[in-house]
Amino acid sequence: MGGKRQDEPARGMAVRIIPRRYAPLVVLLAVTWALSLGPGLYDPAEPLTDVAGVWRGLTEVGDSEPYHWNYMVFSAVCHSRPERSFSLGGVQMAVNSRCTGFFSGLLFAGLLLPAVACMIYRKKWVLSTLGVLLALQVLDVAGNVAGLWSNTLWTRFWMGWFLGAALLFSIAEGFARPAGRSHSSAA
Amino acid sequence: MNDSDFRNDDAASGSYWNSALLIGSLFAVISAVISLAAGYYQISQEASGSLFGPVAISGTVVCLISALAGLAAVRNYTREVTRTLSFGQGAVIGLATAAVIVVVSTALTQLWYLIDPNYLENIMESVIANMEAMGVPDEALEGQIDAIMESQTLAGTLKNAVISLGVMGLLNVLTALLGVRLFAEREETL
Numbered sequence: 001m002g003g004k005r006q007d008e009p010a011r012g013m014a015v016r017i018i019p020r021r022y023a024p025l026v027v028l029l030a031v032t033w034a035l036s037l038g039p040g041l042y043d044p045a046e047p048l049t050d051v052a053g054v055w056r057g058l059t060e061v062g063d064s065e066p067y068h069w070n071y072m073v074f075s076a077v078c079h080s081r082p083e084r085s086f087s088l089g090g091v092q093m094a095v096n097s098r099c100t101g102f103f104s105g106l107l108f109a110g111l112l113l114p115a116v117a118c119m120i121y122r123k124k125w126v127l128s129t130l131g132v133l134l135a136l137q138v139l140d141v142a143g144n145v146a147g148l149w150s151n152t153l154w155t156r157f158w159m160g161w162f163l164g165a166a167l168l169f170s171i172a173e174g175f176a177r178p179a180g181r182s183h184s185s186a187a
Numbered sequence: 188m189n190d191s192d193f194r195n196d197d198a199a200s201g202s203y204w205n206s207a208l209l210i211g212s213l214f215a216v217i218s219a220v221i222s223l224a225a226g227y228y229q230i231s232q233e234a235s236g237s238l239f240g241p242v243a244i245s246g247t248v249v250c251l252i253s254a255l256a257g258l259a260a261v262r263n264y265t266r267e268v269t270r271t272l273s274f275g276q277g278a279v280i281g282l283a284t285a286a287v288i289v290v291v292s293t294a295l296t297q298l299w300y301l302i303d304p305n306y307l308e309n310i311m312e313s314v315i316a317n318m319e320a321m322g323v324p325d326e327a328l329e330g331q332i333d334a335i336m337e338s339q340t341l342a343g344t345l346k347n348a349v350i351s352l353g354v355m356g357l358l359n360v361l362t363a364l365l366g367v368r369l370f371a372e373r374e375e376t377l
Contacts, residue, residue, distance in 0.1 A: 028357060032353075032354060032357055035354075069350060072347045072350055072351060073350050073351060073353060073354055074351070074354050075347065075351050076250075076253065076289065076292075076351035076352075076354065076355045077250045077253065077254065077351075077354050077355055077358055078250060106361075127368070127369070130365075167361060167362075167365065168361075170365055170368060171274075171361065171364040171365050171367075171368055173274070173368060173373075174274030174277075174278075174364050174367070174368075
């Protein structure tokens with residue numbers, strides 16, 4: 001990556017969120033996350049009010065209808081294998097555990113962004129962290145496929161979670177600007 | 188802002204589709220090849236009781252490939268057109284790339300059904316055999332078969348393509364924004 005790069009901001013410089021970009025982002029991430037929870041969120045086979053049941057369901061394979069529209073929404077990006085997916089309300093989630101973690105991490109980072117923007121704005125270490133996490137994902141999948149180790153629902157969830165959060169933080173510059181500067185209309 | 192800025196914007200905006208079409212088509216072809224290869228492999232295997240079998244592995248690869256298309260499209264744009272790119276423009280490139288992937292993938296799949304008319308039938312038999320091996324009740328099995336048949340019609344395929352564009356678009360927008368961060372020069376705000 002050659003050429004002129006934007007430098008890291010001065011230490012201690014305040015960073016503000018751009019509301020008209022940030023608000024749609026959060027809404028989009030929230031809707032996507034809710035959809036990723038699958039049909040169990042709005043049409044559960046078991047009551048969601050049973051907290052113990054919900055927690056138990058996070059480790060049990062639930063019912064699924066692979067061609068239900070909720071699963072088809074994510075069909076292009078996730079295989080949604082039942083044995084590799086959480087279930088909610090007795091119904092398999094729309095994505096596998098890694099993707100559940102990914103979308104959860106995206107949403108978490110999005111909600112946290114206003115609080116941490118000044119710490120991550122244009123910081124190179126955020127990109128480095130993203131690169132490392134992406135490499136770990138590839139290694140995890142490859143090792144599991146090769147039979148070197150077996151990952152679990154929760155290990156995949158947390159790996160996806162950190163990757164999603166790192167990705168969102170890596171592009172924070174698109175939703176924030178240094179305080180005291182106006183937002184360019186061309187951007 | 189002067190006239191040259193507007194002219195540059197007009198020329199640049201018209202070039203978005205070049206990168207989106209090129210990269211989107213390329214990624215769609217790669218994804219289709221991987222998916223078809225996995226499909227033929229599944230057809231050749233005995234029913235394992237796992238609904239997706241080797242398709243699941245290919246699905247993971249296809250997912251990663253497709254999600255990175257936005258980043259690749261931005262990279263292509265900054266190399267071929269201009270290095271100056273805003274996050275908003277990058278998001279548009281990502282979304283356009285996702286749309287191209289969905290359209291081209293759908294077209295390639297439909298085209299393959301014409302090239303190998305037995306492929307769809309064989310995949311259906313494999314999926315049904317796996318469902319029976321999983322012990323899916325007959326009622327649920329019939330419902331799933333109906334859903335599968337409906338999804339394989341042209342209307343069903345188009346419907347699924349449209350609804351899958353949402354998440355595919357989101358992922359490619361995010362990776363396109365990452366591409367802007369990595370490869371583009373952003374205009375400094377006043």
